[in-house]
Amino acid sequence: MSKRAYNFNAGPAALPLAVLERAQAEFVDFRDSGMSIMEMSHRGAIYESVHNEAQERLLSLLGNPKGYKVLFMQGGASTQFAMIPMNFISAGQVGSYVMTGSWADKAFKEAKLAGGAHVAATSADKKFLAIPELSTITAADNAAYLHVTSNETIEGTQYAEFPDSGSIPLIADMSSDILSRSFDVNQFGLIYAGAQKNLGPSGVTVVIAKEELIAESPSTIPTILRYDTHYKNNSLYNTPPSYSIYMVNEVLKWIEEQGxxxxxxxxxxxxxxxxxxxxxxxxxxxxxxxxxxxxxxxxxxxxxxxxxxxxxxxxxxxxxxxxxxxxxxxxxxxxxxxxxxxxxxxxxxxxxxxxxxxxxxx
CATH class of the missing domain: 3.90.1150.10 (Aspartate Aminotransferase, domain 1)
Structure with missing residues (x-):
């Protein structure tokens, strides 16, 4: 193999060499099935075992928090920007957003379209080159949730600690720093992350949510955009990005190997x-x-x-x-x-x- 590049891409980004080599070895014939996992039915026992293993391994790395479910979604964080307000904002409510830069702004704009949005704090006065002081973050009285972007890839900022949202669910876009450090998942109602930076290749988005939040969704929104659709079907309602999920499982194994x-x-x-x-x-x-x-x-x-x-x-x-x-x-x-x-x-x-x-x- 020729010399590998020094890969500092923002996403899709570097994958562990050990994971790529394992995937290469299993690419044509997965578990002696005579097929690549890319060719298998997502309803088959072999694929479902990988699917479930990835969910369990992710929760294990997070300390096996009780009452949480892992979903494998499609559409990247951008689809989550719309799904969150559509699923959680009821009449008379808003989503409260901490404005920290480019990605927080994208999420905020989708909430304005899909429900209603409120600025809980902003670092615009610092050109988004700092995270607002936690003491300045105030959710609206009628907030359905408080939303943060844990790491802004463009500006290069990151929360050192997360705000205490009290009884209001805390929702986080962790696309660019999920599993990069220890944190208490119990502080969050829902976490979402595009896989293509720290979890695997592009094509799958991971959602980690309290089951009570996603067990029932409004019947007025399209079926495919309802969290309860994916929750009740174990993320197998429609054909999942099976190879990307397989790769996520391999990356999670690698993280275990790193301690x-x-x-x-x-x-x-x-x-x-x-x-x-x-x-x-x-x-x-x-x-x-x-x-x-x-x-x-x-x-x-x-x-x-x-x-x-x-x-x-x-x-x-x-x-x-x-x-x-x-x-x-x-x-x-x-x-x-x-x-x-x-x-x-x-x-x-x-x-x-x-x-x-x-x-x-x-």
């Missing part, structure tokens, strides 16, 4: 610390974008002294095998997405390259 959430968090903090320390110690040649107290351990955003220098950096990096370092088109700059599957060695190589570039161009 679970505690082990993976330690590795992630080491990677993030290496980059942020390099940026902060570069005498201004590189500068972090997000406020230090809100920095993400998944998406490291940074700038240089000019856009021309940033373009030179990206071009030179690509020649050395570094992929995905250009910042999002909406904000520019530079970004290294260092999700679970990005090895420390790749981050160390990037740090060394940054040091070399500064010495030759500074």
């Amino acid at each position: 679970g959430l505690a082990g993976i968090e330690a590795k992630n903090r080491d990677k993030a610390g290496l980059l942020y320390n390099h940026i902060d110690g570069s005498d201004g040649f590189f500068r972090g974008v997000a406020e230090p107290s809100s920095r993400s351990i998944m998406n490291v955003t940074f700038r240089m002294q000019s856009e021309d220098l940033e373009k030179q950096f990206v071009k030179a990096a690509e020649l050395e095998g570094f992929v995905g370092l250009k910042g999002h088109r909406s904000v520019g700059g530079l970004r290294a997405s260092i999700y679970n599957a990005v090895p420390y060695e790749s981050v160390k190589a990037l740090s060394d390259f940054m040091n070399h570039f500064q010495k030759t161009q500074g």
